[in-house]
Amino acid sequence: MATAHREDTDHGEDNFILEIHRIKERIQIQFVELRDCLSVRENTLIEELENILARYCTYKMEVEKITERRKRLKYQKRLYRNDEVNKLGKxxxxxxxxxxxxxxxxxxxxxxxxxxxxxxxxxxxxxxxxxxxxxxxxxxxxxxxxxxxxxxxxxxxxxxxxxxxxxxxxxxxxxxxxxxxxxxxxxxxxxxxxxxxxxxxxxxxxxxxxxxxxxxxxxxxxxxxxxxxxxxxxxxxxxxxxxxxxxxxxxxxxxxxxxx
CATH class of the missing domain: 2.120.10.30 (TolB, C-terminal domain)
Incomplete structure (x- = not known):
C-alpha cells in the first residue's frame, strides 16, 4: 500500500510540473505575441511620426520660400514705388x-x-x-x-x-x-x-x-x-x-x- 501511494504522489507531482510548463509556455507565447504586437504598433507610430516630421519640414521650407519671396517683392515694390513717386513729382x-x-x-x-x-x-x-x-x-x-x-x-x-x-x-x-x-x-x-x-x-x-x-x-x-x-x-x-x-x-x- 505504501508503494502504491508513492506512485500516486509521483504521478501528481509530474502532472503539476507539466501544468507549470504548459502555463509557462502559454505565458511565453503571449509575451511573444504581445511583443510582436507592440513592435508593429511601435513601427507604425514611428512611420507616422516620420511622416509628420517630413510634412513639417516641407511646410517649413515652403514658409521660408514664401517669406523670402515676400521680402523680395516688398523690396521690389519699394523700388517701384520710389521710381513712380519720382516720376510723379519728386x-x-x-x-x-x-x-x-x-x-x-x-x-x-x-x-x-x-x-x-x-x-x-x-x-x-x-x-x-x-x-x-x-x-x-x-x-x-x-x-x-x-x-x-x-x-x-x-x-x-x-x-x-x-x-x-x-x-x-x-x-x-x-x-x-x-x-x-x-x-x-x-x-x-x-x-x-x-x-x-x-x-x-x-x-x-x-x-x-x-x-x-x-x-x-x-x-x-x-x-x-x-x-x-x-x-x-x-x-x-x-x-x-x-x-x-x-x-x-x-x-x-x-x-x-x-x-x-
Missing part, C-alpha cells in the same frame, strides 16, 4: 533749381536746371536729423519734406532747418509713415499722404491742422498731385488711382490689379 523745379529726395542717404540733393550738382542738406544726427525722406514740395520760400519718422520737416530754400511738425499716431497732426506731399497753389493748403493711416491730412501753409479725408476709401496712399479742379491720389497696394474733386468727393477709382 523732382520739384523752383526758380531754375531742382530738389531731389535721396531717401536712402537721408538727405535732399539740389541741382541746377542743367542737372549740375549744387549742394545737399539734411542733418545726419540729432533730434532734427533727416530719416528716410519720402516726399518733397515747395511752399513759398520753404521746402516741406515728409519722412519716415512720422513728421514733416520745414526747411529754407538754402537747406537751413526751420522746424518740424507731427509725431507717430493716428490723431490730428499725427502720422504713420507719411509719404507724398503737395501744395494747393490756390489757397496754399498742404496735402500729405498719411500712408499707414490710409488718409490724406490737410494742413495750412503754416502747418496747422485743417482737415482730413479718404478714411475707408484710400489704402496706403503714397503720392498726391493737384490741379485746378481735381486731386489725384496714388495708392501703392494693388496700384490704384483715386480722383477727387476739390470738395473732397470721390469721382473715379482706377484700379490696376497686379498678379504675384
Amino acid at each position: 523732382l520739384v523745379e523752383k526758380a531754375g533749381v531742382i530738389n531731389y529726395t535721396d531717401q536712402w542717404n537721408n538727405c535732399v540733393k539740389v541741382f541746377d536746371s542743367t542737372a549740375k550738382y549744387l549742394f545737399k542738406f539734411g542733418d545726419s544726427k540729432g533730434e532734427n536729423k533727416m530719416s528716410l525722406p519720402t516726399g518733397l514740395t515747395i511752399c513759398g520760400n520753404r521746402i516741406l519734406i515728409s519722412q519716415s519718422s512720422h513728421c514733416i520737416m520745414n526747411y529754407q530754400l538754402d537747406g537751413k532747418f526751420i522746424s518740424k511738425v507731427g509725431k507717430d499716431g493716428n490723431g490730428n497732426l499725427e502720422f504713420n509713415y507719411p509719404q507724398g506731399i503737395t501744395i494747393d497753389e490756390l489757397n496754399r493748403d498742404v496735402y500729405i499722404c498719411d500712408y499707414n493711416n490710409n488718409r490724406i491730412q490737410i494742413l495750412s501753409e503754416n502747418l496747422h491742422y485743417k482737415s482730413q479725408f479718404g478714411k475707408d476709401i484710400l489704402y496706403n496712399p503714397c503720392d498726391i498731385k493737384l490741379n485746378r479742379n481735381n486731386i489725384f491720389i496714388l495708392g501703392q497696394s494693388n496700384p490704384c488711382l483715386h480722383i477727387f474733386n476739390k470738395d473732397l468727393v470721390l469721382l473715379h477709382r482706377l484700379v490696376r490689379h497686379v498678379e504675384y
Whole structure:
C-alpha cells in the first residue's frame, strides 16, 4: 500500500510540473505575441511620426520660400514705388533749381536746371536729423519734406532747418509713415499722404491742422498731385488711382490689379 501511494504522489507531482510548463509556455507565447504586437504598433507610430516630421519640414521650407519671396517683392515694390513717386513729382523745379529726395542717404540733393550738382542738406544726427525722406514740395520760400519718422520737416530754400511738425499716431497732426506731399497753389493748403493711416491730412501753409479725408476709401496712399479742379491720389497696394474733386468727393477709382 505504501508503494502504491508513492506512485500516486509521483504521478501528481509530474502532472503539476507539466501544468507549470504548459502555463509557462502559454505565458511565453503571449509575451511573444504581445511583443510582436507592440513592435508593429511601435513601427507604425514611428512611420507616422516620420511622416509628420517630413510634412513639417516641407511646410517649413515652403514658409521660408514664401517669406523670402515676400521680402523680395516688398523690396521690389519699394523700388517701384520710389521710381513712380519720382516720376510723379519728386523732382520739384523752383526758380531754375531742382530738389531731389535721396531717401536712402537721408538727405535732399539740389541741382541746377542743367542737372549740375549744387549742394545737399539734411542733418545726419540729432533730434532734427533727416530719416528716410519720402516726399518733397515747395511752399513759398520753404521746402516741406515728409519722412519716415512720422513728421514733416520745414526747411529754407538754402537747406537751413526751420522746424518740424507731427509725431507717430493716428490723431490730428499725427502720422504713420507719411509719404507724398503737395501744395494747393490756390489757397496754399498742404496735402500729405498719411500712408499707414490710409488718409490724406490737410494742413495750412503754416502747418496747422485743417482737415482730413479718404478714411475707408484710400489704402496706403503714397503720392498726391493737384490741379485746378481735381486731386489725384496714388495708392501703392494693388496700384490704384483715386480722383477727387476739390470738395473732397470721390469721382473715379482706377484700379490696376497686379498678379504675384
